[in-house]
Amino acid sequence: MKKKQGRLNRWLLWIVHILSxxxxxxxxxxxxxxxxxxxxxxxxxxxxxxxxxxxxLLSLACTPVNKIFGQxxxxxxxxxxxxxAALYAVxxxxxxxxWDYGLNLRLIWSEILSRPFILWGLGxxxxxxxxxxxxFRFWQRKLGKTWRWLHxxxxxxxxxxxIHYLLxxxxxxxxxxxxxxxxxxxxxxxxxxxxxxxxxxxxFIRRLF
Amino acid sequence: MADKRYRSxxxxxxxxxxxxxxxxxxxxxxxxGVLGMGALLASCAPDPSxxxxxxxxxxxxxxxxxxxxxLTAYPAIGGYCNFYEFTxxxxxxxxxAQDFVTEPWSVEVGGLVSNxxxxxxxxxxxxxxxxxxxxxxxxxxxxxxxxxxxGFPLRKILEEVQPTxxxxxxxxxxxxxxxxxxxxxxxxxxFPYLEGLRLDEAMxxxxxxxxxxxxxxxxxxxxxxxxxxxxxxxxxxxxxxIVSIKLVPNQPPTLWNTVAPNEYGxxxxxxxxxxxxxxxxxxxxxxxxxxxxDTLFMNGYAEEVMALYEGMxxxxxx
Numbered sequence: 001m002k003k004k005q006g007r008l009n010r011w012l013l014w015i016v017h018i019l020s021x022x023x024x025x026x027x028x029x030x031x032x033x034x035x036x037x038x039x040x041x042x043x044x045x046x047x048x049x050x051x052x053x054x055x056x057l058l059s060l061a062c063t064p065v066n067k068i069f070g071q072x073x074x075x076x077x078x079x080x081x082x083x084x085a086a087l088y089a090v091x092x093x094x095x096x097x098x099w100d101y102g103l104n105l106r107l108i109w110s111e112i113l114s115r116p117f118i119l120w121g122l123g124x125x126x127x128x129x130x131x132x133x134x135x136f137r138f139w140q141r142k143l144g145k146t147w148r149w150l151h152x153x154x155x156x157x158x159x160x161x162x163i164h165y166l167l168x169x170x171x172x173x174x175x176x177x178x179x180x181x182x183x184x185x186x187x188x189x190x191x192x193x194x195x196x197x198x199x200x201x202x203x204f205i206r207r208l209f
Numbered sequence: 210m211a212d213k214r215y216r217s218x219x220x221x222x223x224x225x226x227x228x229x230x231x232x233x234x235x236x237x238x239x240x241x242g243v244l245g246m247g248a249l250l251a252s253c254a255p256d257p258s259x260x261x262x263x264x265x266x267x268x269x270x271x272x273x274x275x276x277x278x279x280l281t282a283y284p285a286i287g288g289y290c291n292f293y294e295f296t297x298x299x300x301x302x303x304x305x306a307q308d309f310v311t312e313p314w315s316v317e318v319g320g321l322v323s324n325x326x327x328x329x330x331x332x333x334x335x336x337x338x339x340x341x342x343x344x345x346x347x348x349x350x351x352x353x354x355x356x357x358x359x360g361f362p363l364r365k366i367l368e369e370v371q372p373t374x375x376x377x378x379x380x381x382x383x384x385x386x387x388x389x390x391x392x393x394x395x396x397x398x399x400f401p402y403l404e405g406l407r408l409d410e411a412m413x414x415x416x417x418x419x420x421x422x423x424x425x426x427x428x429x430x431x432x433x434x435x436x437x438x439x440x441x442x443x444x445x446x447x448x449x450x451i452v453s454i455k456l457v458p459n460q461p462p463t464l465w466n467t468v469a470p471n472e473y474g475x476x477x478x479x480x481x482x483x484x485x486x487x488x489x490x491x492x493x494x495x496x497x498x499x500x501x502x503d504t505l506f507m508n509g510y511a512e513e514v515m516a517l518y519e520g521m522x523x524x525x526x527x
């Protein structure tokens with residue numbers, strides 16, 4: 001195990017740790033100094049949601065960067081970034097279920113069942129949790145080929161989470177009215193990252209460099 | 210009737226002391242002719258380090274609405290606002306709206322009326338006695354506040370201009386001043402902000418034209434100098450910074466109904482049994498308090514307003 005871990009570049013890993021934990025530290029600092037604003041639950045939901053999306057997109061960008069620029073060191077950062085994305089997704093859900101809805105299971109359940117908006121997010125969270133749980137070498141060996149297939153579900157998680165994000169805005173994406181810009185940007189990046197995974201595409205771009 | 214519960218001490222013109230609350234660059238209204246609660250209002254020394262702090266020691270904050278809900282603190286009311294002409298960031302509106310010019314101001318009241326009048330704000334304050342009304346305000350997004358407005362029933366202005374028999378609805382328009390409103394030219398919202406009420410809703414005693422909060426003139430971010438408050442409807446109906454009130458024969462367009470008609474209806478009555486298509490309206494967060502509370506039918510004003518909707522299917526007419 002030590003040998004394999006050595007292949008994950010220490011410096012890059014530290015950068016990932018620091019960049020990923022910085023927002024959490026900032027959030028805790030705001031909370032402790034009472035600066036979460038007038039709707040603190042909303043602030044925390046927004047913040048954790050956005051960071052989770054950003055980290056997930058960064059994680060999904062690692063493989064394309066590797067394929068195009070030949071940087072396996074970057075490629076391997078997909079795991080720590082993915083795990084941090086899962087962390088923020090869990091905090092996001094915890095803010096909803098524990099802080100906002102006070103663990104009122106009856107209310108939460110009826111909300112989840114009736115609001116597609118929450119279901120999409122929950123679907124994304126479940127996938128991220130399964131992936132986080134199976135991210136250890138032990139599972140990679142145990143599941144073999146299935147493991148690869150399983151971890152490709154991270155793209156499905158990206159789509160589900162994007163839909164969750166789009167459904168949360170006030171406005172109407174299809175008529176381009178309302179506060180649609182952030183999820184639209186996230187969606188564009190996601191689509192771009194999908195396209196970059198196509199062998200014909202990344203081989204073509206690789207030749208440009 | 211129920212009127213008594215919302216009324217507090219009427220405020221005498223001429224008892225006003227100009228209040229310098231913020232740093233000198235903030236507009237302050239000299240002649241409000243409205244707010245006689247001078248004794249209640251300690252003037253706060255401007256704080257140079259945080260230029261946008263609102264006085265936190267306004268007496269009267271121990272008060273409640275008629276259901277026993279405590280008033281929302283003044284800093285929250287002035288610090289958490291939806292006013293997309295400035296920005297969609299609720300906690301930034303106060304800063305961006307600082308230089309919004311609200312004096313001189315005129316409101317054109319016309320359309321299908323026998324006696325159209327263009328009022329200046331001074332005319333309005335002179336002519337119509339202002340009183341305090343403590344109302345709950347419920348945003349469609351799922352948060353709410355309890356706000357001590359100062360104002361007068363819209364009915365009084367409508368009675369002055371005398372709607373004709375063809376007038377069935379009242380339409381309202383917000384000021385749109387791109388030079389002072391950063392978000393005014395946004396493609397994302399079809400400004401100017403428009404709203405409307407059915408005539409009987411407009412004539413209801415609860416429907417208020419507000420000119421102040423907590424005994425102070427309205428802050429720019431809260432829709433200075435004059436705005437509508439319709440407490441049994443979602444907050445987006447309570448249009449801010451009104452420049453035009455027009456009597457019209459047909460249901461007028463409203464901004465949110467234009468943006469997303471299947472989500473934001475014309476009536477927009479607060480109703481925990483009629484969900485927004487994408488999220489539930491059964492509960493809300495009261496700003497300043499932890500946890501969620503149950504949303505009340507018609508925001509707790511059902512007794513006063515249900516007569517307006519007799520026979521109407523509220524799931525269709527949302």
